[in-house]
Amino acid sequence: MANDTSISLTSPLMATYGRFPITLVKGKGSYVWDDQGNQLLDFTSGIATCNLGHVPDVVKEKLEEQLQNLWHCSNLYHIPNQEQLASLLTANTCGDQVFFCNSGAEANEAAIKLARRYSQKIKGTDSFEVVTFKQSFHGRTLATLSATGQEKIQQGFLPLVQGFSYLPFNDMDALDQILTLKPAAVLLELVQGEGGVIPAEPEWVEKLAQICEQNDILLMVDEIQTGMGRTGTLFAYEQYSIEPDVISIAKGLGSGFPIGAIIAKEKAANAFEPGSHGSTFGGNPLATAAGVATVSHIVESNLLKQVKEISAYLDTQLQNLKENFPQIKEIRGKGLLKGLVVDGNAPQIVQKALANQLLLLTAGPDVVRILPPLTASKEEINKFKATMEIVFQSM
Ligand SMILES: Cc1ncc(COP(=O)(O)O)c(C=O)c1O
Incomplete structure (x- = not known):
């Protein structure tokens, strides 16, 4: 899921990651902030790690x-x-x-x-x-x-x-x-x-x-x-x-x-x-x-019950996206681990989402991986969906 692969030769870091060109400095719940003060919706959860949201x-x-x-x-x-x-x-x-x-x-x-x-x-x-x-x-x-x-x-x-x-x-x-x-x-x-x-x-x-x-x-x-x-x-x-x-x-x-x-x-x-x-x-x-x-x-807590409800809501929204955008071939996954199978341009979709303040992942060239925190709200799912509409309309 590389983006910026041109790590400078003078970097003290080994080039083991292709990093996106942003620097995150703060997180709370479903959101992270970059060093420019921009707020981004994080539907990666640090790759399924910040399941309770950031800094619970x-x-x-x-x-x-x-x-x-x-x-x-x-x-x-x-x-x-x-x-x-x-x-x-x-x-x-x-x-x-x-x-x-x-x-x-x-x-x-x-x-x-x-x-x-x-x-x-x-x-x-x-x-x-x-x-x-x-x-x-x-x-x-x-x-x-x-x-x-x-x-x-x-x-x-x-x-x-x-x-x-x-x-x-x-x-x-x-x-x-x-x-x-x-x-x-x-x-x-x-x-x-x-x-x-x-x-x-x-x-x-x-x-x-x-x-x-x-x-x-x-x-x-x-x-x-x-x-x-x-x-x-x-x-x-x-x-x-x-x-x-x-x-x-x-x-x-x-x-x-x-x-x-x-x-x-x-x-x-x-x-x-x-x-x-x-x-x-x-x-x-x-x-x-x-x-x-x-x-x-x-x-x-009642978090697991909430996950079932919110993932059912996410399923409905993803289904609706699929009906409107033929680029989406299939929706896969369980609960809040979801994959959108697309036409081989998953990295481009993830880039465009980032440009619209939404963090997503890929899982290979054909799959956009969506990993919201388990605490995500309906409003945040709606925001995710609205951003995906902008992304798919632009492609
Ligand atoms: C299923 C699975 N197993 C193992 C690992 C490796 O975990 P770690 O990166 O913490 O070593 C990962 C990481 O993505 C994973 O998804």
């Missing part, structure tokens, strides 16, 4: 309180916020135990390590293969880009970490190949985010889960983008008849404060023991303070 008071207060007391201590000591957040996560999922880290890639890295260790230590086999899916995205570390089913992410980083096989997504027949791969685990997104906002078909997911259960293959779901209420339930797996063995999460967990985690069922979690995995910053007092405030708010 509930998280800010908890962070301010924690800032007065203790910022960091190592995982050699008990950290109350960490234990509270783990309890909140296990009470609200099918998982039993949690490991904390700092990002999505690290969460998937932990899931992959857990799968290998489960297979070797608990199952007593030396199978280490993890089956993932084409168009998937699981992160940028060497292991997680190897898990990712997109060559463009892997380019230039060969040799890949061994032990990954990629099957076509949503393909019933391809599931027959799983057993021949003798995998330790399967890792999938329930809505492929970066790969084009493609939801997994329920029958396909249920058959996959059945194969995993019958053959003691760990079912691992990457809920880094779909989690924390984004699709209308705390986690997207709740909308399928499955109980994953491992759930990887990050992004919205800290409302913008960096944190990641895996939540695992006891049988899988038991594969880790003291010394098998760790992180200096993982689950530190500040990050887990943000996590406790975020998760408590989502489960204790």
Whole structure:
């Protein structure tokens, strides 16, 4: 989703991002402000991270309180916020135990390590293969880009970490190949985010889960983008008849404060023991303070009900746009993770939206990705729609 790729040779920053030509200095709710004082409607939520909107008071207060007391201590000591957040996560999922880290890639890295260790230590086999899916995205570390089913992410980083096989997504027949791969685990997104906002078909997911259960293959779901209420339930797996063995999460967990985690069922979690995995910053007092405030708010308020209502409203508005603008071929996604499939000019649409003070994302050349905060109002959806009308009329 590059825009300004001409990063100056004198820049002290490595050119890993194609950045838009604006500088954001402030955020509140659904809005951000740039350094020129312009107000922009943010329907990217920092790529599904600021799910409670920018600088939510509930998280800010908890962070301010924690800032007065203790910022960091190592995982050699008990950290109350960490234990509270783990309890909140296990009470609200099918998982039993949690490991904390700092990002999505690290969460998937932990899931992959857990799968290998489960297979070797608990199952007593030396199978280490993890089956993932084409168009998937699981992160940028060497292991997680190897898990990712997109060559463009892997380019230039060969040799890949061994032990990954990629099957076509949503393909019933391809599931027959799983057993021949003798995998330790399967890792999938329930809505492929970066790969084009493609939801997994329920029958396909249920058959996959059945194969995993019958053959003691760990079912691992990457809920880094779909989690924390984004699709209308705390986690997207709740909308399928499955109980994953491992759930990887990050992004919205800290409302913008960096944190990641895996939540695992006891049988899988038991594969880790003291010394098998760790992180200096993982689950530190500040990050887990943000996590406790975020998760408590989502489960204790009526936010998830609100997401269902506001996403239904967004669906209606998107449908109306599609009827009026033939450039829109399809609307995909779940809850407040939506993709507009367009005629190969998604980056241009995102540029034009930016010129009209609306932040959007792409998910490949054909898909405009829309990620409003879960707290978005009808008025903000109306504003988004009015801006999209201006954008499509101009094309
Ligand atoms: C589904 C999924 N998995 C993993 C990641 C990697 O997360 P992070 O950028 O925090 O490492 C992302 C990031 O976009 C993601 O969408």
